Amino acid sequence: MAKRRKMQPILRKRPEQDRSRATVEVILDAAARILVRGGYEAFTTNRVAEKADVSIGSLYQYFPNKESLLGELMRRHTIAIESGIEAVAPQAQDPPFADVVRAAIEHIVRAHLVDPELHRVLSETPPLGKLDWEATFAERLAARVKAAFEARRSEIVVRDLDLAVYVVTRAVEAVVHNAATERLSDLKSGVLTDEVTRMLVGYLTGKATPVKRAVRAAVG
Amino acid sequence: MAKRRKMQPILRKRPEQDRSRATVEVILDAAARILVRGGYEAFTTNRVAEKADVSIGSLYQYFPNKESLLGELMRRHTIAIESGIEAVAPQAQDPPFADVVRAAIEHIVRAHLVDPELHRVLSETPPLGKLDWEATFAERLAARVKAAFEARRSEIVVRDLDLAVYVVTRAVEAVVHNAATERLSDLKSGVLTDEVTRMLVGYLTGKATPVKRAVRAAVG
């Protein structure tokens, strides 16, 4: 292990020229592939450089350390996710609460379907694990959800809104996250979204929702 | 990279004298402390030995390899948890469904309150992480929950029972697990249990449950 200089601002130098940008891309690709295939254990800078067909010297030209490589990978994955989410069409004026919830869940599902394997390995990666990215990711998510809830405050029976947000985000995140590896088909078919939606709506509104198993369009 | 495929039955030799039993204890203590403080990254056999104030040779006298040390830690933690769970008094004859659910959740809460920090780090530990213990732990849990659900099948509206078990166990596990580090007081006060209970009962029975915020006895 080396002296750990902990996370300089990710990129040592903005690659100005095309070639440089291409190199960075090639490195990140290799990194992602190695991470997905072999997990964090297999993720060594030398291996990444080799797989990228680039000298480690070059790797370190663009990434000051291993962590920054991982960091950039996360940054990009987050962006990919978020852009996927933003792309969702805005809702109708004043839609039924259930639709709002369902839409939110679908966001999360979509996020996990962007690159599920990379997603999983990134979220389990030790040094940053939750800490860096998922934390902020979760925070941002919580903020949005809270805003959404406040906008519909009157329909929600739970007294402690923060607590509700907490329970809801954690529960959904976990179910979807696990399902992404364990029940991918249910995730894609929308069956799982149905279930979770019903669960949350019931919890939040205090009203029962009928168990209708209409044919649902798959997500992603 | 790991060529790991060992995992002998944990202890290399049963310590026969008092002295050696103490040594084993001291080592496990140090191991747990290091794991909690520095995560799996910091968990090296030499460091453990040093922290335990024991020679590395002594460590290997009792633990054939690093994994077995982790394994014993898990084994003991599991026992601690299970004994805590078994201790729960049996329920009344045919209790309200909500009570059954609440009791189950309380089990899980209790499990996470045994040694929350160790629990967290153990469950995030890569090589065995899920694989060995939490996997079986989760399976056992799922089996129990399913049995409980089947016993009350008539009260449950969800059609796919397996799916319900999946959603419920993942959701509860995650909420409680996260809360153990992020919202410990809510976990201890029972507030969180209330919320989750209401969420699950609504989901499973299809009926709303009143939001009563009666004073709840703390758990643990």
Added chain:
Amino acid sequence: MAKRRKMQPILRKRPEQDRSRATVEVILDAAARILVRGGYEAFTTNRVAEKADVSIGSLYQYFPNKESLLGELMRRHTIAIESGIEAVAPQAQDPPFADVVRAAIEHIVRAHLVDPELHRVLSETPPLGKLDWEATFAERLAARVKAAFEARRSEIVVRDLDLAVYVVTRAVEAVVHNAATERLSDLKSGVLTDEVTRMLVGYLTGKATPVKRAVRAAVG
């Protein structure tokens, strides 16, 4: 590795009582078995003690270090060999030269048949290998052979007797030694002895010996 105190006089203390003598025996037996089965690589003091069902403490009571254990093993094996050799009946008065040679070769064959596996492993054992035992063994052998040759000087055509002794002893030793692992049946049947005898007699006397393949009694 420890500071190497190199070869105290083999036994730390002459075992006075029966129990002690038995312990020593048990240890040496275990040592020999381990050596034969696993080679020098497997030969560790702890393993020997365990196999002997004796504490290492006890082992070190009788053997000051690993080397001395090996040394005693060699000493005993040498004695076993030599006693086997002494047991050979003295020759007739003035036998044919070929008979003398054959008898000598048979001695060596016999030596290698005493405990061939132990013999092999001992003679290949690194730290002492030749150095300690085989050296002196070879020297003693050479001395005898030389004496025998001098007694029959007139029949020998080789001018440099020392050189003849050298060539002969090395050649015989090697052929027999190798045959003990590679051609054991030829060694036991006496076929090999025939060949080597003819070779040596021809070399030493300068006269051809007929190739008679009479049925030879097996040795050992």
Added chain:
Amino acid sequence: MAKRRKMQPILRKRPEQDRSRATVEVILDAAARILVRGGYEAFTTNRVAEKADVSIGSLYQYFPNKESLLGELMRRHTIAIESGIEAVAPQAQDPPFADVVRAAIEHIVRAHLVDPELHRVLSETPPLGKLDWEATFAERLAARVKAAFEARRSEIVVRDLDLAVYVVTRAVEAVVHNAATERLSDLKSGVLTDEVTRMLVGYLTGKATPVKRAVRAAVG
């Protein structure tokens, strides 16, 4: 204990620059020196690196493991030997049998004079010792010798040709091998070759050869 089952094709990466080729050389030199001086016992990768004045990392950059280092040493030594042997001028048409034998022996002598000390230690090295190189070396030798014998079958009186090959190769190997450390001058002067030649020719042809001690040109 060894779980060895590796032995990749020796070099981890072909050194591309001059500098690295030099490093490889320096490492192998150091390895050879250590092996010669201290035997296999002293042969540790760290020691080799230190003696080579190279970091342990550099050693492992070129040699995937200890064995491969030894392997490369053997490979090179074998090449050195074989090239020495190939260099021998082809024989006249149908030379006297004695000349054929003598030439063969001289080959072996030459082989042992290439780097006698290294040769000795390599051939005694445990894990590969015989097993890998000397085995094949010996086999190749045996095959050649057998071919030569068959070409001259009519002149050979020994019935079992395989046995003759066995006896002859073992005997010569051993005498020469030992002489390389114990009687180097005799080996170099050719005196020993004379003796062994006479011994073998007598043995094989069943005819005596005169003891002529003409001045012999030294070998090597």
Added chain:
DNA sequence: AATGAATGAGTATTCATTCAT
């Protein structure tokens, strides 16, 4: 005397990182 717990220097090997070319 016997036990077995304890020791710690030593072993092979990895990997993040630097730097001369």
Added chain:
DNA sequence: CATGAATGAATACTCATTCAT
């Protein structure tokens, strides 16, 4: 800019040996 040779602290684990009980 790129290369890849070089580094060395750190890792998991072994084993000869000592010594308190």
